[in-house]
Amino acid sequence: MKTELAQYRKEELLRILTIMQTIRAFEEKAGMMYGLRKIGGFCHLYTGQEAVAAGAISSLDLSKDYVVTAYRDHGHAIACGMDPKKAMAELFGKVTGCSHGKGGSMHLFDLEHHFLGGNGIVGAQIPVAAGVAFAQQYQGTGGVTVCFFGDGAFHQGSVHETFNLAKIWNLPIVFIIENNQWGMGTNWKKVSAVDDFSATAGAYGMKGYSCDGLDVLEVRATIEKVVSEARLGRPSVVEARTYRYKGHSMSDPQKYRTREEIDEYRKRDAIQSFVAKLTGEKILSEEEWKDMIQRISAQIEEAVAFAEESPEPALSELYTDIYA
């Protein structure tokens, strides 16, 4: 454990923890705001999975790398550096949201921070991510694209078509399967022919890796390695085994799983485990952790206030942002 932590400067470890806690606090607040009907429609919370976005995205150079994901996208957006104000305002449907209130929860975008969404059709973002990687290769930017998708998306044809394209053209891309074990209400084992998604990489001539998606440093180390491979034109597939605490979306009564299962995973909570490591090694004091929680909590409160106070889009916005 000590050597693992020793690879990183304290600032970097705290940056990773800050990302995780910001996502957690944002999602918990988003859940509350949904309950208060400030947020409507489909709202897929990332609570429980924070280590994957934080571990993976913190390893990137977002001056040239890009991130593409699906509809459970708040965590990835925040990890890329999206201002929580813009994210919360988008959830509230306000004109100050990152997408001017036109995208909502499933369609967060932040071009400036190289976060390209936010896609609501399961698996539809995967070939798009390969196209971003294609452009990076074409223009010789040295950048890599990281494409996130879930265990549910894995069975879409788009995954397999894109794996093949990525390999035949040696695109600078990393596919991260966030296996949170539940594709809506269907357990992944029930619908998967394999019990290890990373094994399928071999069928397309790529390397596959597995990592514990609840261990942020394991995610980080794995993604660092595969991103450096991808920069050399070697795409790969990573399965991060994780767990979502909340339902598929806010409207999910979760009758398909037990309270005990959720509680078991909460005992292994990614943030709590990481904090325990950091405090155990005296990298973080209890006091500093409390301060961090408080600071982030205030930041999320500010985001809510910003979203509340922001104006609705004018009706004249209906026909804007459609054609360039």
Add this chain to the structure above:
Amino acid sequence: MPELTYREALNRAMDEEMARDEKVFLIGEEVGEYDGAYKVSRGLLAKYGPKRVRDTPISELGFTGLGVGAAIVGLRPVVEWMTHNFALLAVDQVMNNAAKLRQMSGGQISVPIVFRGPNGPAEFLAAQHSQSLGGFWMHVPGLKVVAPATPSDAYGLLKSAIRDDNPVVMLEAELMYPWKGEVSEQEFLVPIGKARIAREGEDVTLITYSKPIRMVEEAAERLAEKGVRAEVIDLRSLRPLDEETVVNSVRKTGRCVVIDEAWPMASPGVTVAQLVNSRCFDVLDAPVELVSGEDVPMPYNHTLELAAQPSVEKVIAAVGRVLYREDL
């Protein structure tokens, strides 16, 4: 002016645009080594190399979506579909991604991409390969749809499409590729969203797009022999639709026949007919007639296949109905 085939005109447009802008590349099945399934990309691989003329696996969803991704970070892909029938496998990428990424991102992203390939019935190709699918694309806000019917328009519209910062779907046709027509040697663009008056007339307006244009022009010629002066409008773009040219013509003639080889339900033809009904109702001397493809999957048998499509005779009969003349 020199004559080019429709195929050569498309080829020249892509060649010039690739020479002009390094960001333009061509991607699709058989576009490189094979020189294009219909030879539209002949010679481009030799000239621009495999980086910019990219043969793909048979993977329409994959390479169409890849094109969208390349476009959103600054490239200008030309995605060739071997036919629009095969593009049905990629509808999600066009309808849900290309058409919507700009709006869903609040205008942060633009998607400068062209999707092109043959559309509509050819000959003896049976049901799955003989569909006129322009209405699918025309239905979707966020897309532009062009359907050039002459080599000159094929050249000018493809160049405009490549330079456009929005996704543009282009409808070509297998049987049009060998069509010849004059194309100026000087470089030019044809603006998207402008119809063309292919023939001027006073008595009736015939509106069509893409391959049926020649059949409609022949019908107009035969009508002229019987003293009926038909105006022929070639829409050229389905989205945006040039409403003014359509409305001005029908306001002049008072009678309108729309000819569309697509099926009659929810088609480009009914959209145009509805436009004429709503904007020209006060001047119409007869209900708008629609000559469409028959409402059946295309049969293989040639006699049945021809019977399923608009024809000169069907157009003349429809003109007879709007003119209340049984002698036509």
